[in-house]
Amino acid sequence: MPEATPQRRWRAACPNCGAPVEFASRASASAVCGFCRSTLLRDGDTLSQIGQSAEVFEDYSPLQLGSTGQWMGSGFAVVGRLQMQGSEGHWNEWHLLFDAGSEPPKVAWLSEDNGSFVLSVEVPLQEAPPDPVRLQPGLPLSLAGQRWSVAAVTPTRVAAAQGELPRPPQLRESFTVVELRNERDEVASLEFGSAARPSFSIGRAVPLAELRLQNLRVTATGESVSEATLQGRSFACPSCGAPLAPKLAQTKSLACGQCGAVVDVPAPEAKALGYTEQPPGAEPLIPLGRTGLLSLDIADAAIAWQVVGYQERCDIPDDAEDEQSFWREYLLFNQMAGFAFLVDTLEGWSLVKPLTGAPSLSAGGMARWRDVNFKPRWEQPYRAKVTHVLGEFYWPVRLDQEALVADYVSGDGRQLLSREATRDEVVWSHGRVLSAEEVRRAFSLPRDAAPSLQRDAGAFSKAGTSFITVLIVGLLILLVLVLVMRALSRDSCQSYKDAYGEYSTQYQQCRSNLSRSSGGGWSGGSYGGYSSGGGGHK
Numbered sequence: 001m002p003e004a005t006p007q008r009r010w011r012a013a014c015p016n017c018g019a020p021v022e023f024a025s026r027a028s029a030s031a032v033c034g035f036c037r038s039t040l041l042r043d044g045d046t047l048s049q050i051g052q053s054a055e056v057f058e059d060y061s062p063l064q065l066g067s068t069g070q071w072m073g074s075g076f077a078v079v080g081r082l083q084m085q086g087s088e089g090h091w092n093e094w095h096l097l098f099d100a101g102s103e104p105p106k107v108a109w110l111s112e113d114n115g116s117f118v119l120s121v122e123v124p125l126q127e128a129p130p131d132p133v134r135l136q137p138g139l140p141l142s143l144a145g146q147r148w149s150v151a152a153v154t155p156t157r158v159a160a161a162q163g164e165l166p167r168p169p170q171l172r173e174s175f176t177v178v179e180l181r182n183e184r185d186e187v188a189s190l191e192f193g194s195a196a197r198p199s200f201s202i203g204r205a206v207p208l209a210e211l212r213l214q215n216l217r218v219t220a221t222g223e224s225v226s227e228a229t230l231q232g233r234s235f236a237c238p239s240c241g242a243p244l245a246p247k248l249a250q251t252k253s254l255a256c257g258q259c260g261a262v263v264d265v266p267a268p269e270a271k272a273l274g275y276t277e278q279p280p281g282a283e284p285l286i287p288l289g290r291t292g293l294l295s296l297d298i299a300d301a302a303i304a305w306q307v308v309g310y311q312e313r314c315d316i317p318d319d320a321e322d323e324q325s326f327w328r329e330y331l332l333f334n335q336m337a338g339f340a341f342l343v344d345t346l347e348g349w350s351l352v353k354p355l356t357g358a359p360s361l362s363a364g365g366m367a368r369w370r371d372v373n374f375k376p377r378w379e380q381p382y383r384a385k386v387t388h389v390l391g392e393f394y395w396p397v398r399l400d401q402e403a404l405v406a407d408y409v410s411g412d413g414r415q416l417l418s419r420e421a422t423r424d425e426v427v428w429s430h431g432r433v434l435s436a437e438e439v440r441r442a443f444s445l446p447r448d449a450a451p452s453l454q455r456d457a458g459a460f461s462k463a464g465t466s467f468i469t470v471l472i473v474g475l476l477i478l479l480v481l482v483l484v485m486r487a488l489s490r491d492s493c494q495s496y497k498d499a500y501g502e503y504s505t506q507y508q509q510c511r512s513n514l515s516r517s518s519g520g521g522w523s524g525g526s527y528g529g530y531s532s533g534g535g536g537h538k
Contacts, residue, residue, distance in 0.1 A: 014033040014036060017033065017036040031080075031163065031164050031165065032080075032161045032162050032163060032165070032169075061092055061217070062208070062213070062216045062217060063078055063081075063092070063094055063110070063213070063216065063217070064078065064215070064216065064217045065078055065079065065080070065081065065162060065163045066078065066215050067213055067214065067215045067216055067217075068213070068214050068215055069211040069212055069213040069214065070211065070212045071119060071206070071210075071211055074098050074099050075098070075099050076096045076097060076098045076099070076108065077096070077097045078094050078095070078096060078097075078110070078163075079095055079096070079097045079163050079164040080094070080095030080161070080162060080163035080164040080165045081093070081094050081095065081161065081162040081163055082095070082158055082160075082161055082162075082165070082169060083158070083159045083160040083161070083162075084156055084157070084158060084159065085156065085157050085158070085159040086154050086155065086156050087154070087155065087424070090159060091111070091112040092111070092112055093109050093110075093111045093112075094109065094110040094111070095107075095108075095109060095163065095164060095165055095166065096108040096109065096110055096119075097164070106121055106122075107121065107122040107166045107201075108120065108121045108122070109121075109122075109201060109203070110206075110211075111203075112250075113187065113205065113356065116205045116338040116339075116354075116356065117205065117206055117207075117208060117338075118187055118203045118204065118205050118206070118356060119203050119204070119206045119211075120187070120188075120189070120201040120202060120203025120204075121201060121202065121203065122166070122199055122200065122201045123144070123200055123201065123202055124200075125143075125144065125197060125198070125200040126144070127143070127144070129190060129192075129197060129198050129200075130143070130178075130190075132153060132176045132178055132190070132192050135150050135153050135178055136150065136153060137150055137151060137152055137153060137421060137422075137423075137424065137425055137426040138150060138421055138426050141180060143180065143188070143200075144188075144200070144202070146182055146184075147182060147183075147360075148180035148181065148182050148188060148358075149180065149181055149182065149358040149426070150178065150179070150180060150426070151179045151180060151181045151187075151358065151425060151426050151427070152177075152178070152179040152424060152425040152426070153176060153177075153178050153179075153424070154176070154177045154178075154179070154424065154425075155174050155175075155176060156174065156175060156176070156177045157170070157171075157172065157173060157174045157175070158170055158171055158172075158173075167193075167199075170193050175191065175192055175193050176192045177189055177190070177191050177192070178190040178192070179425075181355075181356065181357050181358035181428075182357055182358060183357055183358065183359055183360045183368065183369065184357060185204055185205070185355070185356050185357035186202055186203065186204050186356070186357055187202075187203055187204065187205075187356050187357065188200065188201065188202045188203075189201050204356055204357075205356040207336055207337065207338075208336060209336040237256040237258065237259065237261060237263060237275070238261070238263065238274075238275045239256060239259050239261035239263070239275050239277060240256065240258050240259040240261070242256055242257070242258035242259065244256060244263060246265055246392055247308070247392065248308060248333065248392055248394070250339075250394040251265050251392040251393065251394065252264070252265055252393060252394055252395050252396045252397075253265060253389075253392070253393045253395070253396045253397045253398075254391065254392040254393065255278075255389050255390045255391060256275075259277075260277070260278050260279065260280055260281075261275045261276065261277050261278065262275060262276045262278060262389055262397060262398070262399060263275045264396055276398070276399050278388060278389070278399055281312065281388040281390070284307075284310045284328065284330065284390065285328075285344070285445075285449065285452055285453060286307055286330055286342070286439075286443050286445065287307070288307050288308070288309075288310060288390060288391045289306065289307060289308075290306070290307050290443050290444075291304050291305065291306045291307075291443075292304070292305055292307075292439075292442035292443035292444070293305075293442050294332075294342075294351055294434075294438075294442050296337075296340065296351060296353055296431065296432070297432065298414075298432060302442075303334055303336075303337060304334060305332035305333065305334050305337075305340060305342075306332065306333050306334070307330050307331070307332060307342075307391070307443075308331050308332070308333045308391050308392050309330070309331030309389070309390065309391035309392050309393045309397075310328070310329070310330055310331065310389065310390040310391050311328070311329050311331070311386050311388065311389045311390075311393075311397065312326065312327075312328050312329075312386070312387045312388040312389075313326070313327055313328075313329060313384050313385065313386055313387060314326045314327075314384065314385060314387055315382045315383065315384050315405075316382070316383040316384065316385055316402070325345075325346065326387075327343060327344060327345040327346070328343070328344040328345075329341050329342070329343050329344075330342040330343075330344075331391065331392075331393060331394075332351075337353075338353075339353070339354070339394060340352065340353040340431075341353070341429065341431075342434075342439070344453075348433055348434070348435075348436075349433070349434040349435065349436060349438075349439050349453075350416050350431050350432065350433050350434060351431045351432060351434055352416060352418060352429040352430060352431025352432075353429060353430065353431060354427055354428070354429050355369075355427075355428040355429060355430050357428075358426070358428050359374070359408075359417060359428060359430075367408045367417055367419075369417060369430060372410050372415060373410070373411065374408035374409060374410050374415070374416075374417045375408060375409060375410075375411070376406065376407070376408055377407040377408060377409050378406075378407060381404050381405055381406040381419075381421075382404075382405055383402055383403070383404055383405070384402065384403055384404075384405045384420075385400050385401060385402045385403075386398065386399055386400065386401045387399070387400075402422070403420040403421060403422050404420070404421045404422075405418060405419070405420050405421075406418070406419045407419075413433065414432055414433055415430070415431070415432055415433075416430070416431050416432065416433065417429070417430055436450065436453040436454045437450070439453055440453050
């Protein structure tokens with residue numbers, strides 16, 4: 001397989017400091033001087049200084065300028081980087097130069113996305129772009145001949161830039177990035193910068209192992225940065241002063257092991273730290289740091305997952321008299337597969353992973369993903385919040401962080417979907433049911449832990465226990481009454497949904513009023529996921 005080769009090298013002196021600036025791609029219209037960080041605009045054979053970039057901060061990404069790889073038979077090299085800043089932290093977008101021969105040259109990016117990586121290519125947008133002001137998470141959108149679901153609308157800015165870029169970075173200027181997903185497992189983005197038309201890119205998730213990356217960053221001892229311990233990234237807990245040292249490069253938040261405070265992990269240049277106090281909680285059934293062998297799909301080989309985080313969550317009943325459900329989620333990490341969630345509810349265990357794409361939804365409330373139909377587990381979505389956390393998280397976790405959750409189950413009860421929505425983002429997760437014994441064996445837990453781990457995993461399927469069957473039959477009469485009353489009033493809430501959006505205060509208040517008047521309420525336990533409110537893809 002060939003490595004990426006430059007199409008035509010071009011070199012000139014930086015007009016600010018005189019250092020040599022080299023362009024390897026004729027698709028690059030801008031560059032950042034590696035010596036003085038001047039932002040340079042290329043016009044033919046002339047360079048002009050148009051600004052200055054902040055210094056790129058050390059974030060322990062395994063990639064660097066000059067890293068090479070292969071994708072779909074073509075070699076590429078990493079020639080530029082944007083460090084983006086949103087409300088939920090920083091993330092990287094790496095500019096890729098592919099082999100010569102493409103006309104016009106590809107503008108491609110390798111970006112961070114919910115704990116994974118997405119490789120996307122910019123494509124021309126032949127139609128008028130949508131108005132970002134009118135878009136909100138969860139809305140459907142037709143664009144470039146495809147049906148999409150709006151996943152996030154994020155105010156963003158470029159915190160720092162490095163190397164060759166297809167256009168000058170908008171340093172210190174805020175702009176809107178709209179993220180789209182579809183049922184083909186694709187992710188697209190619209191970046192509304194200063195240009196007359198937004199840039200439009202389409203991509204999909206890629207495991208780093210499949211890119212055959214070379215020339216990755218190494219530490220002073222010769223270890224690749226993805227394998228090295230991050231001992232240099234330590235700081236004092238702002239609550240008790242105990243030393244905190246994140247073990248993962250992706251960590252955005254962690255809980256202090258000394259006082260339990262939930263601490264925001266700063267970028268290296270930051271001085272102040274935010275934190276939230278929390279009382280001590282019960283120890284998780286699976287210890288933090290434990291590694292277990294599990295497969296995301298029953299047909300796949302098991303891989304090693306390490307428990308790096310733990311959170312307890314509950315639903316938020318609309319009525320104080322409604323029963324409340326509690327469940328636990330373990331954040332798992334694999335160096336090549338990214339992050340997944342092991343979820344412990346009263347109904348059973350499940351293993352789920354955030355999706356790059358978004359399932360399609362039918363008018364009858366059914367969801368469809370990879371040719372499998374999923375039915376809603378509950379009559380309505382329910383509100384959920386975080387009540388306790390331990391360990392590290394790749395998004396800024398918050399106590400009392402809320403999300404609107406909708407759970408779905410396949411006809412055979414073996415596969416699960418979960419949709420979590422906040423005001424800023426919609427995230428889908430997909431996974432499968434596990435037995436308690438499979439969890440116990442995977443993490444080498446003692447046999448006397450079995451009673452604590454035991455849940456009725458069959459409750460998800462048609463072949464559930466007789467208790468569940470009797471319970472469901474017993475509730476049917478009450479549910480029929482509730483359904484009739486809600487059906488009579490459904491149109492009154494639909495107008496709020498159409499006008500303000502599914503996650504709007506107006507729509508949720510209307511549903512809450514209907515629930516109280518009918519005596520019903522939301523209940524359940526999420527199949528896993530999170531409410532990050534931000535994210536990681538260009």
